[in-house]
Amino acid sequence: MKREDTREVRIGNVVIGGGHPIAIQSMTNTRTEDVAATVAQILALEAVGCDIIRCAVPTMEAAEALREIKKQIHIPLVADIHFDYRLAIAAIENGADKIRINPGNIGDLSRVKAVVEKAKEYGIPIRVGVNSGSLEKNLVEKYGGVTAEGIVESALDKVKIIEDMGYTNLVVSIKSSDVLMCVKAHELIAAQCPYPLHVGITESGTILSGNIKSSVGLGIILHEGIGDTIRVSLTGDPLEEIKSAKLILKTLGLRKGGIEVVSCPTCGRTKIDLIGLANQVEQMVADIPLDIKVAVMGCVVNGPGEAKEADIGIAGGIGEGLLIKKGEIVKKVKEEELLDTLREELLNWKE
Known part of the structure; x- marks a missing residue:
């Protein structure tokens, strides 16, 4: 289904699906039990444009820390749960705005039902997440390996488990580190799934390789009208994930706001440190709230x-x-006055 046709799901004060703007997510890499460090990172992420934040909840202490973290931040908080259904219940009770689970690793159906009933009681959505790396053995055998078809079947099976328990406040996530497999999986599931889709290329890599793989994969998927919330998964500072996500959406015309910097490649005519200048401009404009394009060129000829x-x-x-x-x-x-001159013009910009 296209974005405008998916169901609306409210995550705290953010609504996804139903054609609402695509929300940008990230995940903290602090110990969630360390409230001060986690809050500091979330506030920094808020400042650069993060719409929804997810925290790992590997311990009961982490689940309980969510209550204090929530008091100090301003964006929806998602609890990331694996294996222990009791942590999911505790996270909900401590204020999580959404939980992320894979019903396949939570345990038997009674445990999944306990989590679903608690989510239903608090009225919060469940993100059903399936990664290619955790695809069930029977589906690997059925499709002759890890495939897009297998990922989709696995995800829809998990969705049906929760639907059969009488709950449809769901977000679906299917991820793979294989870009083209991920694209195909999203094309397949979009035709069958009425719920909002959380899109990302999982384990995409470092800042360089992760940005390239994420840009290609997300670019194709989003351009096809699929996806309601995104995360650019990078092995690096989470702040970089937000910068990349914003630029991907802006490049595709799916989000406005923020200065776009374009710069020419260096060549033999370049008589200044263009690489250094372009990077300085990009950093300088990051906090200037204008929706314009700024060019940084290397020579006065062209x-x-x-x-x-x-x-x-x-x-x-x-x-x-x-x-x-x-x-x-x-x-x-x-x-030596170029940078300051440009900044002065931008700070006093008039259309």
Whole structure:
């Protein structure tokens, strides 16, 4: 189903599905039991645009810590549960806005039912998550290996278990580290599943490889109108996940806001430290709430022409640079003044 056709699900103060804006998620990498460290990381994630945060709950102490964490943050909190159904129940009782479980590793049906009944009592959604790495042996044998079809069948089986218990406040997640398998799985499940889909490429890798795999996979899936909330899974600082997710959505036209920086590749005409300048500009504009395009060009020969589609830009020369608006040169300044000149223009921006 397309995004606008999926059911609406409320997670704290955020609604996903039914065509609502795609929510960006991340997961803390602090010990959840360490309330101060976890809260500090969540507040930093909020500041860069995280909409929903998930915390691992491996112990009862972690489940109980959720209550205090919730008091100090402003975005919905999801509890990530594996194996112990009692932790899921405790997480709900301590204020989790959603829980993430794989019914296949929670235990027998009576334990799954206990979790479902508690979620029903508190009115919070359950995210049913299935990863390719945990696909059941019978499905691996049925399909001759780990396949998109197997992942989808596994997920729908888990959904039916909870539906049969009389609960439909669900979000579904199917993930694989194989990008094309993940794409195919989402195409298959979107035609059969009325619930919002949490989309991501799991175990995608480091900042470099993870960003590339996530951009390709999420780009294809989201462009096909599939997906209601996303996480870019990176082996790195969770703040990087939010930056990447925002840029993916902005690139696809699915989210507005924030300055887009475009810059030319370096070449033999470049007479300034373009790489350093472009990185400085990108960092500088991160906290400026404008929805415009900024160009950073390496030479004054082609700079104005290359920057004409940007709202504003700078181009470097030998010891000097140009300030450009809509392809027109408006000011020439010393090279060392380029960055400050651009920032001053942005802080006083008028359409």
